[in-house]
Amino acid sequence: MIYIVIPSYNSPFIDDVINDVSKYDYKIIVIDDGSSKPIKLKNKDIEIIRHDVNLGKGKAILTGAKKVKELGGKFFVTMDADKQHLASEIEKLINAYTDNTIVIGNRNFDNKTVPNSSKFGRKFSNFWVKLETFLSIGDTQSGFRIYPVSILDLPLKKKRFDFEIEVLVLHVYNGGKIADVDVECYYPLKHERISHFDKLYDNIRLSFTHSMLIFQRYFLLRGWLWK
Numbered sequence: 001m002i003y004i005v006i007p008s009y010n011s012p013f014i015d016d017v018i019n020d021v022s023k024y025d026y027k028i029i030v031i032d033d034g035s036s037k038p039i040k041l042k043n044k045d046i047e048i049i050r051h052d053v054n055l056g057k058g059k060a061i062l063t064g065a066k067k068v069k070e071l072g073g074k075f076f077v078t079m080d081a082d083k084q085h086l087a088s089e090i091e092k093l094i095n096a097y098t099d100n101t102i103v104i105g106n107r108n109f110d111n112k113t114v115p116n117s118s119k120f121g122r123k124f125s126n127f128w129v130k131l132e133t134f135l136s137i138g139d140t141q142s143g144f145r146i147y148p149v150s151i152l153d154l155p156l157k158k159k160r161f162d163f164e165i166e167v168l169v170l171h172v173y174n175g176g177k178i179a180d181v182d183v184e185c186y187y188p189l190k191h192e193r194i195s196h197f198d199k200l201y202d203n204i205r206l207s208f209t210h211s212m213l214i215f216q217r218y219f220l221l222r223g224w225l226w227k
Contacts, residue, residue, distance in 0.1 A: 002026045002094065003076040005064030007057050009033045011081035018046065020087040021079070029067055029076075031060040057143075058163020062152065069149040074099075078145050085144040089183040093146045096181045102171055103146035105183035106138035114187050128210045129165065132217050133172045138180045140168060150176070162209040169213050173223040 004026045028046045032039040034054035068076040079085040125140045158166040216222040
């Protein structure tokens with residue numbers, strides 16, 4: 001069984017995303033991360049786990065990981081609830097998966113609708129993750145991933161968007177592997193985009209996370225002398 005975990009917070013597109021994934025034989029788990037209007041679905045085969053308050057994307061992914069482990073799964077796919085990720089591309093991630101590997105879908109940004117700020121942000125993030133892991137990863141900001149349930153054993157502290165950086169680096173420090181594969185995506189026009197990324201506070205959180213990881217890597221020798 002392939003498990004698809006979809007974190008969602010006040011997404012107007014959650015039904016569209018679920019309809020897309022439902023075309024395939026996957027088990028869908030929706031994490032309603034404190035949406036102001038609780039998500040309700042007619043399809044009883046889709047599991048909804050609700051946080052009473054918004055806890056952050058990272059926490060939602062960990063909630064999904066715990067459920068997958070409870071159901072006996074070894075890994076799961078994460079998709080954002082903004083229609084950007086395509087269910088037709090999930091198979092590419094699955095084909096690239098091996099044991100204890102995080103697989104990242106490198107989004108095709110060769111599209112006029114992709115803002116320059118997103119392109120710069122990806123390059124900036126990739127640069128810092130390479131310093132922290134010595135790995136060249138094509139899209140460290142992509143939320144279209146496969147995670148092994150073993151991420152539950154990592155000493156993760158971040159619960160919001162900075163989680164997606166911390167989990168990559170700590171996974172590598174713990175002996176885990178990372179693979180990436182090119183995928184197509186849908187990047188909506190400006191008036192259709194939804195994002196809960198706060199350009200001030202989330203960028204501060206990300207900067208702090210990178211600073212912490214760099215300090216641990218080069219001054220405390222994490223990943224060389226200890227996990």
